[in-house]
Amino acid sequence: MATGPKPATTPLELLSGPLPEQPLLSKYYLPIAGGLMGFIAVVGANYITRRPMFSGIQRHVAGAAAMAGITYIVDNYRNDYYAEKDAVLRHYIQLHPEDFPPFDRKQYKDVLEPWTPIRNN
Amino acid sequence: MSTLVRIGLKRIVSNNIFQHNKNLPFMRTITSLRTRSPDEDRPEKPKPWPYNDKPFTLFHYLYDKTSARLDENSKIVVVEGPVAAGKSKLAKALAQEFDMLYLPEANLDMIYINDYGYDLRKLDPQLPDSCKSWDVMDFLKNPRHRHTIRFQLQQYIIKYSQYIDALAHVLSTGQGVVLDRCVYSDFVFTEAMYHSGFLNKQCRKRYYEFRDNSISELLRPHLIIYLDVPVPKVMENIQKRAISYEKDSKVLTPKYLSTMEKYYKQEYLKTMSKHSELLIYDWSEEGDVEIVVEDIERIDFNRFDTQDTQLKDWVCRLEEEYGVLRHKYADKKHSLMNYFNIPCFDIPELEVEAMEAHAYHTLMNNAPGNQFLKGYNAKQGDTGLLFKTGGPHRETLPLRERRTS
Numbered sequence: 423m424a425t426g427p428k429p430a431t432t433p434l435e436l437l438s439g440p441l442p443e444q445p446l447l448s449k450y451y452l453p454i455a456g457g458l459m460g461f462i463a464v465v466g467a468n469y470i471t472r473r474p475m476f477s478g479i480q481r482h483v484a485g486a487a488a489m490a491g492i493t494y495i496v497d498n499y500r501n502d503y504y505a506e507k508d509a510v511l512r513h514y515i516q517l518h519p520e521d522f523p524p525f526d527r528k529q530y531k532d533v534l535e536p537w538t539p540i541r542n543n
Numbered sequence: 544m545s546t547l548v549r550i551g552l553k554r555i556v557s558n559n560i561f562q563h564n565k566n567l568p569f570m571r572t573i574t575s576l577r578t579r580s581p582d583e584d585r586p587e588k589p590k591p592w593p594y595n596d597k598p599f600t601l602f603h604y605l606y607d608k609t610s611a612r613l614d615e616n617s618k619i620v621v622v623e624g625p626v627a628a629g630k631s632k633l634a635k636a637l638a639q640e641f642d643m644l645y646l647p648e649a650n651l652d653m654i655y656i657n658d659y660g661y662d663l664r665k666l667d668p669q670l671p672d673s674c675k676s677w678d679v680m681d682f683l684k685n686p687r688h689r690h691t692i693r694f695q696l697q698q699y700i701i702k703y704s705q706y707i708d709a710l711a712h713v714l715s716t717g718q719g720v721v722l723d724r725c726v727y728s729d730f731v732f733t734e735a736m737y738h739s740g741f742l743n744k745q746c747r748k749r750y751y752e753f754r755d756n757s758i759s760e761l762l763r764p765h766l767i768i769y770l771d772v773p774v775p776k777v778m779e780n781i782q783k784r785a786i787s788y789e790k791d792s793k794v795l796t797p798k799y800l801s802t803m804e805k806y807y808k809q810e811y812l813k814t815m816s817k818h819s820e821l822l823i824y825d826w827s828e829e830g831d832v833e834i835v836v837e838d839i840e841r842i843d844f845n846r847f848d849t850q851d852t853q854l855k856d857w858v859c860r861l862e863e864e865y866g867v868l869r870h871k872y873a874d875k876k877h878s879l880m881n882y883f884n885i886p887c888f889d890i891p892e893l894e895v896e897a898m899e900a901h902a903y904h905t906l907m908n909n910a911p912g913n914q915f916l917k918g919y920n921a922k923q924g925d926t927g928l929l930f931k932t933g934g935p936h937r938e939t940l941p942l943r944e945r946r947t948s
Contacts, residue, residue: 471916471934472914472915472919473919473934474915474919474921477919477931477932478929478930479930480930
């Protein structure tokens with residue numbers, strides 16, 4: 423039995439409609455990964471400059487925070503960018519409905535050619 | 544037209560009634576503590592710049608002028624001479640007389656003993672033969688060894704490093720420096736080694752390649768004092784001084800010493816006299832420091848034109864030029880030292896196999912005090928590491944005398 427969201431029937435539906443609720447981890451995935459990267463970068467810098475791994479712990483905190491902040495901003499910017507892009511496309515479809523007819527749903531039996539086995543010997 | 548106006552204006556200004564003393568000869572020479580006027584009468588100087596802890600950058604250049612600290616004693620004086628001539632004694636005395644900094648002769652103890660006082664030569668038994676330490680003591684005992692070229696190159700490098708420190712000191716603090724031998728005279732030893740058969744032609748050539756690449760970055764000294772001691776007297780001095788490894792050495796033969804003397808006098812002093820002031824003393828019977836001091840005080844370092852070859856290295860027309868030089872020696876030492884970061888694949892004596900090099904690096908990086916940067920070794924008693932961020936700003940050689948036993 424098929425689960426998940428219902429397949430879209432029109433192009434407009436494809437670009438709109440309520441999005442499914444995101445899991446918590448995927449909501450904050452990028453800032454968390456960025457923060458971790460910042461932390462690891464400072465540890466690496468300490469290793470290269472021959473310092474103990476965790477000396478100057480304030481720099482680890484600052485590095486993690488800075489990277490988390492940057493990735494949070496980048497993530498938001500990216501979401502806004504795609505939201506705007508979808509809105510533009512939606513608007514275009516609304517203005518030119520004649521170019522975007524509802525999808526003609528096909529089944530595989532209509533797409534695939536009949537299978538005719540040919541057997542030698 | 545503007546030139547005419549300028550010249551006319553200059554004449555009027557220079558004939559001004561305020562310029563009473565314009566015909567007095569202006570002489571700036573090194574002055575000893577006894578003859579110089581008391582500090583209250585001298586123009587005020589900024590405090591010495593802590594060049595070991597603080598960088599001198601473009602920002603600092605805006606408010607800190609290098610030439611403000613330089614005075615008549617901001618000079619580099621080098622004491623040269625054969626073995627056991629009494630150089631370091633004279634150099635120390637001069638440093639005291641002129642209130643200058645005395646830098647002991649560059650020796651490998653300065654790098655073999657690390658910042659925490661641990662002698663890395665203690666690790667020799669665990670090291671492969673190609674990576675064992677080799678300092679002057681080993682050289683004097685066993686000169687026909689593959690490490691002789693490495694030893695001689697290291698001697699050059701450490702003298703170069705010390706000379707950069709000396710320049711940084713003069714330009715950052717304004718205090719003069721007295722050196723006991725310097726990087727410019729190091730080739731004398733290479734020649735002596737070569738002529739005694741301790742170095743081959745290829746090694747000698749490679750030594751000069753390193754020298755020619757790097758030496759023009761430095762400023763030649765203001766004054767060179769050469770202590771002349773005849774070879775038989777040098778031999779006698781060595782016996783009298785009785786440093787265990789010098790006394791019975793196969794190296795310090797009359798032939799070796801006379802080659803040294805020849806190259807000192809015919810190459811070193813000859814080429815350096817084009818730039819630096821020269822004082823030569825017969826030091827076979829130890830002379831009087833007072834006389835040397837008086838002779839130095841008599842030298843007028845300002846008698847040359849800026850176009851002369853004499854003291855040309857030290858001619859700076861703009862404040863900016865001083866700043867650039869000071870930045871170079873005080874902050875860019877690591878880039879200057881990169882001149883020696885060249886592999887020598889053509890010289891088998893300098894090659895180390897990969898596995899042996901790996902063993903060497905593993906051992907060295909885990910030696911006491913070498914695990915981490917200076918100030919970060921908890922095992923050596925450094926504290927407050929959790930919040931510590933700073934580090935040494937430049938690698939200044941310690942003022943460490945050569946050990947004598």
